[in-house]
Amino acid sequence: MSDQFIIGGKSLTSRLFIGTGKYSTDALIPEIIKKSGSQVITVALRRVDFNSSTGNVMNHIPKAMQLLPNTSGARNAQEAIRIARLAKAAGYGNWIKIEVISDNKYLLPDGYETIKATEVLAGEGFVVLPYISPDLMVAKKLVEVGAAAVMPLGAPIGTNRGLKTKELLKILIEEISLPVIVDAGIGKPSDACEAMEMGAAACLLNTAIASANAPAVMAEAFGLAVAAGRKAYLAGLGSSQQYANASSPLTGFLDD
Amino acid sequence: MEVIVNGNSSIVEKGLTISQFLLLKGLNPETVIVECNGEIVKKETYFQVVLQDKDCLEVMNFVGGG
Numbered sequence: 001m002s003d004q005f006i007i008g009g010k011s012l013t014s015r016l017f018i019g020t021g022k023y024s025t026d027a028l029i030p031e032i033i034k035k036s037g038s039q040v041i042t043v044a045l046r047r048v049d050f051n052s053s054t055g056n057v058m059n060h061i062p063k064a065m066q067l068l069p070n071t072s073g074a075r076n077a078q079e080a081i082r083i084a085r086l087a088k089a090a091g092y093g094n095w096i097k098i099e100v101i102s103d104n105k106y107l108l109p110d111g112y113e114t115i116k117a118t119e120v121l122a123g124e125g126f127v128v129l130p131y132i133s134p135d136l137m138v139a140k141k142l143v144e145v146g147a148a149a150v151m152p153l154g155a156p157i158g159t160n161r162g163l164k165t166k167e168l169l170k171i172l173i174e175e176i177s178l179p180v181i182v183d184a185g186i187g188k189p190s191d192a193c194e195a196m197e198m199g200a201a202a203c204l205l206n207t208a209i210a211s212a213n214a215p216a217v218m219a220e221a222f223g224l225a226v227a228a229g230r231k232a233y234l235a236g237l238g239s240s241q242q243y244a245n246a247s248s249p250l251t252g253f254l255d256d
Numbered sequence: 257m258e259v260i261v262n263g264n265s266s267i268v269e270k271g272l273t274i275s276q277f278l279l280l281k282g283l284n285p286e287t288v289i290v291e292c293n294g295e296i297v298k299k300e301t302y303f304q305v306v307l308q309d310k311d312c313l314e315v316m317n318f319v320g321g322g
């Protein structure tokens with residue numbers, strides 16, 4: 001079954017996007033990439049610390065990967081735009097994950113500022129993937145201003161709590177013409193699988209893999225879960241019923 | 257002369273290019289992003305742009321993130 005996933009003009013075979021944060025060492029990243037099968041990977045942009053000789057994360061990311069820098073640290077549209085332009089200047093393409101956050105407790109994104117940043121950056125030719133709360137009206141505005149996808153959260157960043165926003169995600173998947181990529185909160189492969197069964201276009205996760213006892217094994221588990229969920233969505237789930245419906249024939253019993 | 261790098265004062269020789277400055281700091285010019293006085297410096301010009309007294313540099317790179 002052909003199942004192309006095209007985003008920003010790029011055709012992807014894997015629908016699992018992964019992050020690079022929170023690993024005990026960046027040297028784990030190549031194995032995570034390999035086991036997960038992922039083709040899209042996020043990074044953040046920060047000031048160089050001249051007092052520490054930490055390695056460069058880019059040394060651990062194969063060239064074939066699509067880099068998706070985020071604008072973490074941005075508290076408004078202006079800061080997000082600045083970070084996006086700097087990230088582009090690094091020379092790894094024009095994809096950007098817009099992340100505008102000023103709420104430090106739940107790290108919930110600012111929809112209004114996200115829309116403003118998306119409009120400017122999409123106008124400059126960026127492939128913009130905005131991180132949002134699963135709000136239909138915000139998502140609709142993002143379609144209008146040129147986003148390449150919308151990335152609603154399942155639960156707050158780094159919580160591993162799963163699809164707490166399921167009903168709202170379903171509405172986005174139904175109503176938004178762009179790919180809906182569930183980002184943040186996914187804690188278990190079954191969460192990712194469920195998001196894909198619901199019709200999400202992809203999942204983006206970081207903490208669930210990075211905080212596992214065996215991150216590379218968990219990366220593989222997530223790769224399988226996302227592929228399984230996608231296949232189930234394409235196959236079309238059977239309807240659920242209140243009462244039993246025998247799977248075996250109800251005629252021809254031995255004592256008939 | 258003095259340049260401000262990531263918010264800290266740094267004394268450097270006159271006539272230094274951005275490439276030379278980065279190498280002096282032990283950085284690979286290929287992997288860092290430089291903003292000078294609020295303007296992004298194109299990578300291909302690192303070896304041409306000469307630092308001026310009181311220039312304000314932001315030197316950034318990618319790190320792990322989600």
